Amino acid sequence: MKDKITIDWSALRKDFPILDQKVHGKPLIYLDNAATSQKPRAVIDALIRYYERDNANVHRGIHELSMRSTTAFEAARTRTAKFLNARSADEIIWTRGTTEAINLVASTWGAKNLKAGDVILLTEAEHHSNIVPWQLLAQQTGAKVAYIPVTGDEGTLDLSKLDSLLTKQVKLLSLVHISNSMGVVNPVAELCARARKLGIVTLVDGAQSAGHMTVDVQAIGCDFFAFSGHKICGPTGIGALYGRQEILETLPPYQGGGEMILTVGYDKTEFKHAPHRFEAGTPDISGPIGLHAAMDYLDAIGRDNIWKHDQELANYAHDQLAALKNIRLFGPKTGRAGLVSFLLKDVHAHDVVTLADQGGVALRGGHHCTQPLMHKLGVESTARASFYFYNTKAEVDRFVEVVREIQKFFAS
Amino acid sequence: MKTWVLNMFDNINDLYQQVILDHCKQPRNFRELPACTCSAQGFNPLCGDNLKLFLTLDGDVIREAAFTGSGCCISKASASLLTDFVKGKTKADVEKMFAQVHDMVTTGKVAGDVGKLAVFAGVYKYPARVKCAILAWHAVMGALKGEQKPVSTENEQA
Structure with missing residues (x-):
């Protein structure tokens, strides 16, 4: 979209029935979007329409409803390919979300290609879902896990160590696009280009980026890209893994069962091509259909516009919080994604969240599934406000007001 | 706007009673006991609360x-008040009080004399904080x- 187009962000709130309610007698201010996003009417309607009119199993049936559900299911795959600018729908594998997508790569690519002495390179700011699958794989194969360090509270990558980390043993670089606890946007295209020159396979965890900025997997140059539907206005339980076709064709199946086979004998089975080879059993059918509606909805607004709005709110929130005393702020000073992580002096994050909730403000407090990073920063947890396009500056003002009141409450 | 702010924490005093705030800011018996006869760790991995009791x-x-x-404030204040309470008590006293406190924080009902611990009676209104x-x-x-293993209250079905 062009810069000139102005969007009435407040009007978009009407598309989200859930936002129109009070909690504890206060208007709901939902600032936990990095955990999950709310769903617009268009997505809810798509799910209702599917179950009321089109529900049937996919790929096997010849009857009308099966045709409809199969068409819608595969149309969602094509839509997802377009959403990520993949070359083909065959590069899109349905998963339950980012976590399963990463596990799928570990179980298939990892099990086939890794051996003792190989190195899986991650960053210190990864979500547990991009650490634990690799640790499990390392235990099975004898490979090692290494980390690109982050620089203190800013959470940005310390790339000065990169040359020494990119050894010949590194077979995979798997890193987060936008860190969920710090709001750092990593230079994924640059890092994937470096990796590719060295023959290193790359995976980008796009859980926090896919619904917030324009994502082009070809421009990023990654081999794999994972994201979750529920964080981009879609239903829970559906996500996708993008895998470059050349690499997908070399991989063994993920799970065995129906849907993923060409022929089955008592002794031997032939498998379908990607992506169906990785999708055993009756899939989540309503999920992709709901996700399709979500992607249409987001792209009608324009993800470049959403990104600008996210950043504006986050910078606005950050600057106001930075003016407070006795607060420790995390994340980069510039180029911050749509979230702010913070700690109040002598007030535990969970107490902040409980009090904010009383003020109608939904925050998250905890380690955000980034325990090793929290440990490195010497904190147990942070409180986090994460924004989306339906949040407003007025909501940020009230959020900051609530934080001030929390400080007063615990100071008195 | 201002009224809204003033009213904001009206109800929260159920949870954060003055005694609780006092004990969380200045926890009593907050030290190790090198000569202790027994100890145990309480650890909630999801929220990160991690206490060692001697x-x-x-x-x-x-x-x-x-x-x-x-x-958090609630778990610290609870440990602080607990350590005050148990001094001079028998194992049986502590077991009895454990049951009373458990009922109180999960149902809000105070059975018998729980003394200062009654400040936790409001916790039941905040199910997410019972574990604390x-x-x-x-x-x-x-x-x-x-x-020997750390105990956790995160899977506790209240």
Whole structure:
């Protein structure tokens, strides 16, 4: 979209029935979007329409409803390919979300290609879902896990160590696009280009980026890209893994069962091509259909516009919080994604969240599934406000007001 | 706007009673007991609350109690008040009080005399925080039973 187009962000709130309610007698201010996003009417309607009119199993049936559900299911795959600018729908594998997508790569690519002495390179700011699958794989194969360090509270990558980390043993670089606890946007295209020159396979965890900025997997140059539907206005339980076709064709199946086979004998089975080879059993059918509606909805607004709005709110929130005393702020000073992580002096994050909730403000407090990073920063947890396009500056003002009141409450 | 702010924390005093705020800001018995006869760790991995509880027993009677660790206001205040309470009490006294406190923080009903611990009666209105209030109590029971592994209250079905 062009810069000139102005969007009435407040009007978009009407598309989200859930936002129109009070909690504890206060208007709901939902600032936990990095955990999950709310769903617009268009997505809810798509799910209702599917179950009321089109529900049937996919790929096997010849009857009308099966045709409809199969068409819608595969149309969602094509839509997802377009959403990520993949070359083909065959590069899109349905998963339950980012976590399963990463596990799928570990179980298939990892099990086939890794051996003792190989190195899986991650960053210190990864979500547990991009650490634990690799640790499990390392235990099975004898490979090692290494980390690109982050620089203190800013959470940005310390790339000065990169040359020494990119050894010949590194077979995979798997890193987060936008860190969920710090709001750092990593230079994924640059890092994937470096990796590719060295023959290193790359995976980008796009859980926090896919619904917030324009994502082009070809421009990023990654081999794999994972994201979750529920964080981009879609239903829970559906996500996708993008895998470059050349690499997908070399991989063994993920799970065995129906849907993923060409022929089955008592002794031997032939498998379908990607992506169906990785999708055993009756899939989540309503999920992709709901996700399709979500992607249409987001792209009608324009993800470049959403990104600008996210950043504006986050910078606005950050600057106001930075003016407070006795607060420790995390994340980069510039180029911050749509979230702010913070700690109040002598007030535990969970107490902040409980009090904010009383003020109608939904925050998250905890380690955000980034325990090793929290440990490195010497904190147990942070409180986090994460924004989306339906949040407003007025909501940020009230959020900051609530934080001030929390400080007063615990100071008195 | 201003009225809204003033009213904001009206209800929260159920949870953050003055006594609780006092004990969380200045926890009592907040130290290690090197000569303790038993200890146990209370750890909630999801939220990160991590307490270590130390007891010195003289026969069946708890002579000294202390704790270290980190956690939210509710879990710290609970450990602080607990360590005050258990001094001079028998194992049976502590077991009885554990049951009373458990009922109180999960139902809001106060059965019998729980003394200062009554400040936790409002916790039941905040189901997400019950695990914080009860962590130190599970730790003290763990210590008395000689539990070696950390105890957790995160899977507690209230």
